[in-house]
Amino acid sequence: MNFLYSDDPIIACSTCDHANAALAVIRMSGFKDLSGLAPYFSQFGPIEPRKVYYTNLVLQGQVIDDVCLTFFEGPKSYNGENILELSVHGNTLNTERIINLFVNHAGFRLAHPGEFTYRAMKNKKLSLSQVEGLDLFLNANSTYALDQGLSLLSGNLHESYLELWDLFLKHKSSLELSIDFSEDIGQAAAREYFLVSLENFSKKFHSLVKRVEHQNANLIQPEIVIAGLPNAGKSSLFNFLLRDDRAIVSSVAGTTRDYLSEFLVVEGVKYRLVDTAGIREASDQIEAEGVKRTKTKLAHSFFKVLLINPFEMTEGFSELLSQSFDISFFTHSDLPGFSEARKLVLQSWPELASIGAINLANLSPAWEREINHLLNKKYLKATSSQPILLERHKHLILNVKQKLSTYEAIAHTESDVAILSAELNSIGHCVSEVIGIISPEQVLNSIFSNFCIGK
Ligand SMILES: Nc1nc2c(ncn2[C@@H]2O[C@H](COP(=O)(O)OP(=O)(O)OP(=O)(O)O)[C@@H](O)[C@H]2O)c(=O)[nH]1
Ligand SMILES: [Mg+2]
Structure with missing residues (x-):
């Protein structure tokens, strides 16, 4: 899957799983404004965002379904773009016909799996760990996984990661301080600031380590x-x-x-x-x-x-x-x-x-x-013990743990700033990957490939 998508308007059925149902929700995202869609609805006066309207869906003068529509105007929408959601009758032939109508006549294309959410991340509506929370929530096999997914989605873990990142930056600046200002504030004071900031970072980090250690078995799919x-x-x-x-x-x-x-x-x-x-x-x-x-x-x-x-x-x-x-x-x-x-x-x-x-x-x-x-x-x-269930996080946190223990050992004995800096940068790289400040394309690929079409 390529994430360098174009910004085309996209459409997908967010509810159907190839089975008939009473209702289905068709979602459209990324269109410029509502005017281009007006010809396909029988009553299309002024549409206020976040209100539900009951109308007929029309193609070439023929009514093809009666639907409820809701407009979410960007940037105040799930993914920051203009979104239109249609509740339609959930026969799969019907949903297919409606989707084809917008693809063939109104310039939409079918969305890739998770593409609505990818756009939410691109538009900074969701962080990477929130996206992972959503994935966990949607695919949960236990109420614990549901709860953790929801907690990730609401940004709890991300907040904790941001605190960690803040402590990391403080420690990094303490190292720079010991190079640039140790003559002004004194060698001993700079050293103490350096060690205290390291301890603060390490303490916070180890509270996360506790949540990933001793998890040999997969708790998401036990x-x-x-x-x-x-x-x-x-x-x-x-x-x-x-x-x-x-x-x-x-x-x-x-x-x-x-x-x-x-x-x-x-x-x-x-x-x-x-x-x-x-x-x-x-x-x-x-x-x-x-x-x-x-x-x-x-x-x-x-x-x-x-x-x-x-x-x-x-x-x-x-x-x-x-x-x-x-x-x-x-x-x-x-x-x-x-x-x-x-x-x-x-x-x-x-x-x-x-x-x-x-x-x-x-x-x-x-x-x-x-x-x-x-x-x-x-x-x-x-x-x-509130384990962090996501494999990617577990792996990265244990990786940082190893690097941090090496770094802590040399931080207490080594005063060569270049050596310390190199070790610290490597920790910083891993931590920023956990947080999602940097997210390699293959990571995004593996996360979004789990999503269903329409999410
Ligand atoms: N009387 C009796 N027969 C049993 C019991 N448990 C299993 N059997 C019989 O023992 C035979 C083997 O049972 P399976 O369930 O196929 O054993 P398995 O461990 O799956 O065997 P493999 O697939 O060959 O490794 C079958 O004929 C079962 O009906 C038991 O507690 N009492
Ligand atoms: Mg057997």
Whole structure:
């Protein structure tokens, strides 16, 4: 996607998702004034901004829909441009016909995904982190992500970043001060000012670090991964939790070759539930790839479930156990000989003595409540520290953390301003990227490509 767009008037349906609905909202932006649009509406007297008007949409004398229109006059609009919003009947053929009318007759072109918002950023109506908040809000899978998206959108995090930037600039100027004015104010005073300003910046910065550290799992799209050796009962559990025969279940070890995933909503959070290929020494290349994917999924999952069939233990189990699981169960507890088989397993892995046993052929709701309770507890704990969810921010903040610790070490011993300056500039570059003072095109590309058309 190229962000050096022209400023053409753009149009898109902001609500339709290729499905018929009662209403749809068509949005037009970037037109010079309303006069060019008058021929397409039956009653088009003076239009006041932010008022709703009921009118007919007309093409070549024929009424094609009755609509409500609202005009937002730039710069007092979402993106700073003139915007017209039409609430129309939400049949997709109807919305297509209306859009075509304005494209073919009134000089509009179809908007790119996120282009209305891109213009809002270009016109300084939204900062980059507000745009990211909007993206998070629109694609949220949990109420926490919704709340954080909204908070970003309202500019809370951006304010915090601006405070950080202010402290950074103060510290930078303290370094310049120590070059330019140390003779006037005295070497010791300049040095003290330099160190105090560094401490202030570092303190503020570390309050942000706390919000990104220890987040190995993706909290925006949290995954529950079911793992185990072949024939442990993973696919049986996957199907049970989904109430759907989604995965193939069979007594042939190695039935699931690649991971499968489906959404599962628990206590208002939309998780991705993942069934994986059983971990074992693979007999062919495809199976090896499946096992590799299981390991990757496990490494990034939010909640890990381990199933153990005590009748079918293999060598690979020790490696699997080296992961930390949130919940583990022995399966096949209904089969004769289960107690003996379990005892044998405990001889090799005594740490499994306290885990429960289930019968996947007849699972009880109490067991499901237990897993849901643990899952929800973990999610609430993970979100209580107000983590910053955006990967781009996490990455940049951890990057600055590393640079800052090097800089702090030399700031206390080094007095060569050129060396300090070079380190500080590199920190400044990263911080300004977090804030969005500079935003490389590929960053914009990846953010806006997530947006839907019409936003
Ligand atoms: N009796 C009994 N049978 C079970 C239980 N759990 C799973 N099974 C059966 O064990 C076999 C393997 O179950 P799956 O759910 O396919 O196991 P899996 O872990 O997905 O196996 P792979 O995909 O091969 O790694 C099937 O025949 C299931 O019906 C259980 O608790 N009790
Ligand atoms: Mg399976």
